[in-house]
Amino acid sequence: xxxxxxxxxxxxxxxxxxxxxxxxxxxxxxxxxxxxxxxxxxxxxxxxxxxxxxxxxxxxxxxxxxxxxxxxxxxxxxxxxxxxxxxxxxxxxxxxxxxxxxxxxxxxxxxxxxxxxxxxxxxxxxxxxxxxxxxxxxxxxxxxxxxxxxxxxxxxxxxxxxxxxxxxxxxxxxxxxxxxxxxxxxxxxxxxxxxxxxxxxxxxxxxxxxxxxxxxxxxxxxxxxxxxxxxxxxxxxxxxxxxxxxxxxxxxxxxxxxxxxxxxxxxxxxxxxxxxxxxxxxxxxxxxxxxxxxxxxxxxxxxxxxxxxxxxxxxxxxxxxxxxxxxxxxxxxxxxxxxxxxxxxxxxxxxxxxxxxxxxxxxxxxxxxxxxxxxxxxxxxxxxxxxxxxxxxxxxxxxxx
Amino acid sequence: xxxxxxxxxxxxxxxxxxxxxxxxxxxxxxxxxxxxxxxxxxxxxxxxxxxxxxxxxxxxxxxxxxxxxxxxxxxxxxxxxxxxxxxxxxxxxxxxxxxxxxxxxxxxxxxxxxxxxxxxxxxxxxxxxxxxxxxxxxx
Numbered sequence: 001x002x003x004x005x006x007x008x009x010x011x012x013x014x015x016x017x018x019x020x021x022x023x024x025x026x027x028x029x030x031x032x033x034x035x036x037x038x039x040x041x042x043x044x045x046x047x048x049x050x051x052x053x054x055x056x057x058x059x060x061x062x063x064x065x066x067x068x069x070x071x072x073x074x075x076x077x078x079x080x081x082x083x084x085x086x087x088x089x090x091x092x093x094x095x096x097x098x099x100x101x102x103x104x105x106x107x108x109x110x111x112x113x114x115x116x117x118x119x120x121x122x123x124x125x126x127x128x129x130x131x132x133x134x135x136x137x138x139x140x141x142x143x144x145x146x147x148x149x150x151x152x153x154x155x156x157x158x159x160x161x162x163x164x165x166x167x168x169x170x171x172x173x174x175x176x177x178x179x180x181x182x183x184x185x186x187x188x189x190x191x192x193x194x195x196x197x198x199x200x201x202x203x204x205x206x207x208x209x210x211x212x213x214x215x216x217x218x219x220x221x222x223x224x225x226x227x228x229x230x231x232x233x234x235x236x237x238x239x240x241x242x243x244x245x246x247x248x249x250x251x252x253x254x255x256x257x258x259x260x261x262x263x264x265x266x267x268x269x270x271x272x273x274x275x276x277x278x279x280x281x282x283x284x285x286x287x288x289x290x291x292x293x294x295x296x297x298x299x300x301x302x303x304x305x306x307x308x309x310x311x312x313x314x315x316x317x318x319x320x321x322x323x324x325x326x327x328x329x330x331x332x333x334x335x336x337x338x339x340x341x342x343x344x345x346x347x348x349x350x351x352x353x354x355x356x357x358x359x360x361x362x363x364x365x366x367x368x369x370x371x372x373x374x375x376x377x378x379x380x381x382x383x384x385x386x387x388x389x390x391x392x393x394x395x396x397x398x399x400x401x
Numbered sequence: 402x403x404x405x406x407x408x409x410x411x412x413x414x415x416x417x418x419x420x421x422x423x424x425x426x427x428x429x430x431x432x433x434x435x436x437x438x439x440x441x442x443x444x445x446x447x448x449x450x451x452x453x454x455x456x457x458x459x460x461x462x463x464x465x466x467x468x469x470x471x472x473x474x475x476x477x478x479x480x481x482x483x484x485x486x487x488x489x490x491x492x493x494x495x496x497x498x499x500x501x502x503x504x505x506x507x508x509x510x511x512x513x514x515x516x517x518x519x520x521x522x523x524x525x526x527x528x529x530x531x532x533x534x535x536x537x538x539x540x
Contacts (some may be wrong), residue, residue, distance in 0.1 A: 192528075217521050239506075262496045262497050278493060285493055314492065
């Protein structure tokens with residue numbers, strides 16, 4: 001009977017394989033297919049019209065806004081039958097912006113009164129991109145990274161285009177492994193200020209620094225949860241490194257891994273209920289996913305996520321949780337790979353020493369480092385841009401979510 | 402052939418490191434000096450590790466016999482610091498160097514050194530020496 005089942009299975013398999021192959025496009029036609037991270041064709045871009053801005057700095061505001069929106073490439077800027085119309089005014093650098101849809105419904109009407117015109121325009125650009133597309137804009141987003149330009153490894157911030165560079169830590173022995181919270185108001189990192197690795201959180205608005213974990217052994221690899229209230233970190237005070245979740249509101253910690261190996265680089269699922277991390281249990285670092293229990297009594301499930309690579313580290317979920325980017329070792333060199341979550345094919349985004357990928361808030365770009373240079377790569381077009389070069393050895397970029 | 406299969410259960414795994422039966426938690430770090438803040442004297446030659454291995458070899462244990470003998474004299478405290486070579490993912494390097502330091506500490510505990518007299522730290526390649534070694538600093 002079992003032989004008969006096996007025969008039927010093999011017959012069906014051989015019958016289905018040619019069907020699957022028959023829909024595969026020839027190589028020349030595949031170039032015409034729109035490239036998409038998820039494999040689905042991209043939706044047509046919305047048509048947006050920008051009308052005149054009134055006020056003393058209205059003309060500058062209009063130019064700046066068009067520049068921001070052109071760089072964002074989230075919609076087509078045209079005055080012919082627009083789906084949305086943008087209007088506003090600007091006086092003394094303040095910006096008031098409005099977005100109206102085709103039916104005349106007002107989607108956004110807000111005034112931005114930060115000290116600089118550019119700052120206000122970026123905030124307005126992000127708000128209107130969110131109002132039109134439902135996805136976050138990148139104008140106000142920030143990338144945290146580590147650079148040894150000052151002689152020691154310190155944490156820096158910059159815009160997605162590499163501008164507005166800012167050194168945020170100045171500790172004697174350096175700071176590494178940064179993570180920005182969702183709104184970019186705080187950065188967590190590993191500081192060597194006492195000579196030992198401790199995890200600290202710096203409030204970028206107020207400037208105060210708080211030590212979150214100063215336990216025996218080492219503490220590193222911090223990652224903010226999507227709600228910003230928890231921090232996933234690696235601590236080793238138990239006698240071996242484990243992944244912990246620290247509740248920043250109560251200063252309590254819970255261990256979420258169960259390993260005697262080498263766990264590291266935890267990262268949160270966008271739903272805040274799972275953490276993905278790498279763990280080397282003696283056969284190279286692989287990726288594991290564990291649930292984060294809301295109560296102590298609940299038992300957490302842990303699974304090993306098979307990627308097809310024997311050396312995987314620095315995993316990070318895409319904002320839509322349909323893919324995971326990670327560092328793999330291919331041959332003797334590191335490479336950035338994206339694989340569909342929970343199932344899907346793998347795609348090498350950049351080989352030749354590329355490492356530590358991090359998704360943009362809209363999931364369209366990845367930032368990573370390669371030979372000390374910070375790159376941003378468009379996942380739809382494959383276009384790669386070095387946004388920061390010659391700023392020391394840059395490592396561990398992390399894009400604000 | 403089939404009769405031999407059950408015997409496979411008793412074979413050791415080739416790919417995994419041997420796990421310790423009891424893992425000892427670290428005590429307070431107060432009073433320990435970091436190698437970053439001052440020159441410390443190593444208690445023995447640096448222990449070199451190959452690749453991404455973190456299990457101790459016979460050569461490591463032979464070197465550590467010097468530390469065990471040294472401890473029995475005046476019971477000093479040790480800081481066991483792990484380092485790694487560049488070219489690995491940064492966070493993995495930190496965890497790996499910490500894990501190697503913990504493996505050394507575990508062996509020293511099993512050899513009779515007091516657990517409270519030892520602290521571990523993993524620097525990855527954030528600090529020199531940037532090579533795959535564990536250095537035991539006498540405090």
